[in-house]
Structure formats: C-alpha cells, structure tokens
Amino acid sequence: MAFLLLTLSLVGLIGTLLYLFLTFNFNYWKKRGVLGPKPRLLLGNIPNIVLRKRNFQYDIIDIYREYKGKDRFVGIFNVRNPQLLIIDPKLVQDVLIANFRNFSENEFSKWADKETDPLLGRNPFILSGNEWKEKRGEVTPALTNNRIKASYPIMLSVCGKMTKYLEKETKKHIADGIEARELAARYTTEVVSNCIYGIEAGAFEEGTCEIREKGAAVLDQSFASIVYLMLMSAVPDCLRGIFKRPFMRKDMQTYFIQLMKEAIRVRQSTKSDRVDFLNYLLQLREKKNLSEIEVAAHTITFFVDGFETSSILISNCIRCLAQHESAQQKLRDEINKTIEENGEVSFENLQELPYLDQCINECLRLYPPAIASNKMCSNACELMSSKDKPIKIEKGTPILLPYYALHHDPEYYPNPEAFIPERFSPENGGAKKYKEMGVFLPFGDGPRICLGMRFALCQSKAAVVEIIRNWKVKLNPRTNPNFIIDTQHFLCVPEGGSWLAQHESAQQKFRDEINKTIEENGEMSFENLQELPYLDQCINECLQLYPPAIASNKMCSNSKEKPIKIEKGTPS
Numbered sequence: 001m002a003f004l005l006l007t008l009s010l011v012g013l014i015g016t017l018l019y020l021f022l023t024f025n026f027n028y029w030k031k032r033g034v035l036g037p038k039p040r041l042l043l044g045n046i047p048n049i050v051l052r053k054r055n056f057q058y059d060i061i062d063i064y065r066e067y068k069g070k071d072r073f074v075g076i077f078n079v080r081n082p083q084l085l086i087i088d089p090k091l092v093q094d095v096l097i098a099n100f101r102n103f104s105e106n107e108f109s110k111w112a113d114k115e116t117d118p119l120l121g122r123n124p125f126i127l128s129g130n131e132w133k134e135k136r137g138e139v140t141p142a143l144t145n146n147r148i149k150a151s152y153p154i155m156l157s158v159c160g161k162m163t164k165y166l167e168k169e170t171k172k173h174i175a176d177g178i179e180a181r182e183l184a185a186r187y188t189t190e191v192v193s194n195c196i197y198g199i200e201a202g203a204f205e206e207g208t209c210e211i212r213e214k215g216a217a218v219l220d221q222s223f224a225s226i227v228y229l230m231l232m233s234a235v236p237d238c239l240r241g242i243f244k245r246p247f248m249r250k251d252m253q254t255y256f257i258q259l260m261k262e263a264i265r266v267r268q269s270t271k272s273d274r275v276d277f278l279n280y281l282l283q284l285r286e287k288k289n290l291s292e293i294e295v296a297a298h299t300i301t302f303f304v305d306g307f308e309t310s311s312i313l314i315s316n317c318i319r320c321l322a323q324h325e326s327a328q329q330k331l332r333d334e335i336n337k338t339i340e341e342n343g344e345v346s347f348e349n350l351q352e353l354p355y356l357d358q359c360i361n362e363c364l365r366l367y368p369p370a371i372a373s374n375k376m377c378s379n380a381c382e383l384m385s386s387k388d389k390p391i392k393i394e395k396g397t398p399i400l401l402p403y404y405a406l407h408h409d410p411e412y413y414p415n416p417e418a419f420i421p422e423r424f425s426p427e428n429g430g431a432k433k434y435k436e437m438g439v440f441l442p443f444g445d446g447p448r449i450c451l452g453m454r455f456a457l458c459q460s461k462a463a464v465v466e467i468i469r470n471w472k473v474k475l476n477p478r479t480n481p482n483f484i485i486d487t488q489h490f491l492c493v494p495e496g497g498s499w500l501a502q503h504e505s506a507q508q509k510f511r512d513e514i515n516k517t518i519e520e521n522g523e524m525s526f527e528n529l530q531e532l533p534y535l536d537q538c539i540n541e542c543l544q545l546y547p548p549a550i551a552s553n554k555m556c557s558n559s560k561e562k563p564i565k566i567e568k569g570t571p572s
C-alpha cells in the first residue's frame, strides 16, 4: 500500500512538473502585450505538427487570416516555445532587409552544426555571422549569369533526353499517367549531376538511378527532421546539445564525398576546361586551400537547397498549365513564335519570354515551394505594433514569415486561388510591384535571398518550354484538381501528386508513321501519301481549326418566293 502511494505521488509529482514545464511560458506574449491565440497543452498553436491531420502550415495560415487587421504580428507557441508570426508585409520586409542586422539567422542554425553535420552544417542556409558571409561569398561567383549561360546547353541536352523519355513512356499506356514531380525530379537530377559534377546521372534510363535515390533520400530524411526539430523546440536551449543528431546520414555523406572525388578525378583526367560549377570549385579549392569536406559541402548545397525546390516549381507549373488550356496555348504560341523567329529558344530568349515569366511567377505565387521562412532574432530589439507600441523581442526568438499566406491574401491578390498569369504582366507592374509591396517572396528577399534563384529559374523555364512546345498537357483523373498541401511534406507539394494524362505527342506519332512507311517501302510513294491515316487526320484537324479560306461568299442563283424571300443575286 505504502509502495502504491509512493508510486502514485511520484507519478503525480512528475505529471505536475511536466505540466508546469509545458505551460509556464504560455503567458509569454500576453505579458508583452502581443495578441495571439490560446495555446493548447502539448500542441501549442500548431497542433498538426503532432496530429498530422493536415499539413501543419495550414494551422499557421489560419492564424494569419484570423489576426490580419488586428495587429502587425501575432504571438504563437510551437508546443511551448514562443514564436512571432509576422502579418504586416512592411514588417516582413523590415525583418528581411532594413532590420536584417537583428534577424540575420535562420532558426535552423539552432539544430545543425559542422560538428554533428559536416556537410549540411557548412550550407549557407544554416550558417550565421562571418561563417555565413564567407560561405555565401564562396558560392555566389559560381552562379553568375555567365556561368549559368555556360550551363544552358547542358540543360537543353537534358531537355532532349526528357522528351525522348516521355516519347517512350507515353507508348507504354500506364493507366495512371506520368507523375509530374517524379518527371521533374529526374530532370533536375540530371541537370545537377551534369552541371555540378560534370557526370551523367542516367536519370532517364530504365532501372534505378543512384544519384536520384540518394538526392531524394537527403530530403526525405529532412522532413522527419523538420518535425523532429519542431518538437525539439520544446526542449530548453541548454539541453538541446544532448538531443542533437545529424540530419544527413553518415553513409550519405560518404556517398556524396566519393561522388565529388570521382567527378574531380574525371575532370582532371579529361583536362576539360568547361566553365561550369566544378571548374569554379576546383579554382576555389586552389585559391583558398579548401578541404575535401568543404568542397563536397558546396556541391551538396545544390542537392539540398535546389534539387527538390526546382522540381516542385516545374511540376506545379505544368499542373497549372494542364488545368488552364488557354494559358497553355498562349505560352505554346509564344514559344513557337520565338523558335520561328530565332530558330531556337536561346538563353537570352528564355529570360525575355514575357508570358513564360508570368506563368512561372504566378505558379510561384500560388505554390511557393518554401511555404514560410523561419528566421531568428539575432540581437535583442524592438518591433512597433500597429498602435505604435514598441514590443521587446528577445535574442533567439523565432520569427515566422508566412510566404504562402501573404501570396494568398485577397487584399494583395484579388481572387487569390485562381491561376491568372496576367497579374504579373508588365502592364500590371510585373513581379517588381508585388516584391516592392513585400507580398511576393518565393525566393525570400534581402541579404539572405535565395542564392540559386537565377539557376533555378533558368533550369525550370527550360524544362517548362521543352514540355509545352512538344506536348499538350492534361491531368489524369487520378489527380485531385484541388491543390491540398501534402501532410507529409514541408515544401509545397500537392497531396496525391500531379498525374499527367498520357498521350503521344502528335508530332512523334506522325514521325513514327512516316518512318514505318519508309522502313517498309524504302520510300514515300504517291500511293503511300494518300494512305497514311494519321497524316490524313492531322491535315483534316488542321483544316478544321484553321481553314485557309475563312468564309465562303456564295450567291443565290434562283429567285425563290418561299419559305424566305431571297432575291436573285443576294450574297450568302
């Protein structure tokens, strides 16, 4: 009995201590005069990090909507940890640009470091202070316009491989069609392998592609890691070191270091002088005497920050165009006109195609791959509330910038759920207008703006051009037409995927018919020409769509009294 009483008292004591630990901070924002929803025990204000009934970002979007107009920011809790959610776009700009000195760190830097994560810990996204400046400074020259231009022919050659792959796949008649993100991931894997390591990944070949699998695994693991680190926010700062674990598995690190070594070996043995990323890294290694780990860390940046984000942009853009046939046709016309005039879509053309730019921007607005940005206060400072009351922000306070919620706010974007590329037309002020308002942030802004933005836009635009010029894209019925952010993902990925309806490109089907005839008969005889069924169908469809004689002007040749009196000579 005494033992039972003792056990019960102990359980009660532990329960009470745990309860106090989890809730003692719940008046943190109230004490500072910051508005905010009441947090729940264990769940805080972002319950779906734990419950996983929907993507936890929807919890944040709901709070944004509820508190918009009430103040410039909201005080919320992640489990028990106070965070400041910014609502006013002017304040978002302040955090990113004007007041950068006080918000220069990403919250992620609390969780990863060079000791636990030798490769990820050297990524500019994670670093802070002088180390961040140094590493960012090292990668920046590798992504100049000239280097991206030098990579453009490689991107075009990967585009060609993608088309061949699609031609093969469409003949297989898979009931569900082709999943757009899977297709785009093959493309970005091949581009990154070629541009960064100078080696072929074989991402469009039959069977498994090792680089693709490893690249995807780095990020799959990251989702679990994000959930883990959100939960670990509940742990006091002084205890965090005990729970630190690497985000990248040891075998992955070894794989990517080996890959980089092999790439360097091949480059040096072929004495190639390709002006690409690897070439730049080799020069940098010499100049700064970089270690193996440091060089490998730079290559990993592309996999971690660029591979998945770009494939999401490409697949979401194709999805939007598949759902909006007239936009798709308008884009195809723009591409075809450029090819007609220049014989190709050059690197310069790609930057200038206005409708392509609008489609990409509208897709980045609707579905920004990074749904929100998690910053951290790096120096204690004050932020002004809407009533001009200064609020003290402590060093280390997480600051949440809700990119998706801003992009979907009807005050800035009327009819925000609709795909309307024309919002970004030059006549409407283009993307610049929204950037200046602080409401268009797919790549962030300020000194920590995405380093790979131009590379990402170039590879994504090249892929979209390639697909749209060759294929009429439609969604397979397996695709949920409503875009619901996947519960399992921390980036803007649709639940269930975007399945593209399979149909052969008319051009390819036509080419196959001609080749088959020549193969069988050695030539295209006069008789063959009359008999080719698909040629006949194409010609008829074209005549129906664009009859060379737009109308016919006939004349009544007999005067008739009934039923309608038509005088002789009346044109009809």
Ligand code: HEM
Binding pocket: 123, 124, 125, 126, 136, 301, 302, 305, 306, 307, 309, 310, 313, 368, 369, 370, 373, 441, 442, 443, 444, 445, 447, 448, 449, 450, 451, 452, 453, 455, 456, 457, 460
């Ligand atoms: C469509 C594709 C991409 C999107 C939407 C995207 C988006 C972003 C966003 C939102 C940030 C954080 C900005 C902030 O709020 O602080 C970021 C940072 C970053 N991105 Fe990207 N990104 C893309 C592709 C790439 C690529 C291809 C690279 C390859 C190098 C890259 C490298 C980085 C790096 C290194 C950072 C950290 C910069 C810093 O902290 O100084 N990104 N990106």
